[in-house]
Amino acid sequence: MLIFKIFRADEWAQLQADGVTEGAPVDLADGFVHFSTGSQVAETAAKHFAGEDDLWLLALEADDLGDQLIWEISRGGQKFPHLYRPMTMDDVLWAKPLPLVDGEHQILQALVTKADI
Template identity: 40%
Template sequence: MMIESYVYKILGAGDDARARELGHTDTDLDARDGYVHLSTREQVGETLALHYAGQSGVHLYEFVLERLGGNVKWEESRGGQLFPHLYGNLRLADAKRHWALEADANGNPALPAELK
């Protein structure tokens, strides 16, 4: 039996609406950097806090890493951590799970209970 690893894509409200129209993610940040920014389960909370604080309408998508093929590269980023970067399209239909994130007591998007 194969053990699956998961990576996560966070999308603000506008980027999520665009992704739903296109069927794949297409953010300005990803286009500028030339790859799709992803996070591991351990990184996703910090990514939310740093880049999505105070935002509403934030969505979180979970993908099986092994199903994304060989186009994921682990590259150094924030604080020397290795982050997964996808060089290719990230199709929403390939997501294993999806959450529309609720706000916490401070108005920030909160991780779903099953990821805490």
């Protein structure tokens, strides 16, 4: 199952440069890397990245992340994937720009564009 991480351009660039990340500021504060499923990612974008441009959508295979990927109840009683270890470039299957059009992130458009890594 694919899970998704939204990064700002500078966070994505830092992961590419370093090969590893503890995540965005919210991840550092919470002690794990937050992810969303395909059915959750649009709401995540709207709630946590409203109006932000220059974002990237990263896809990872949940089954490849091992037992340090924990599914926990969060927003709205849904289970969200949380990674309790640093995320690496090797974990990333693909990364694509996440366009902002008329104030809405174009999740579907990002999913169907050509992979950038």
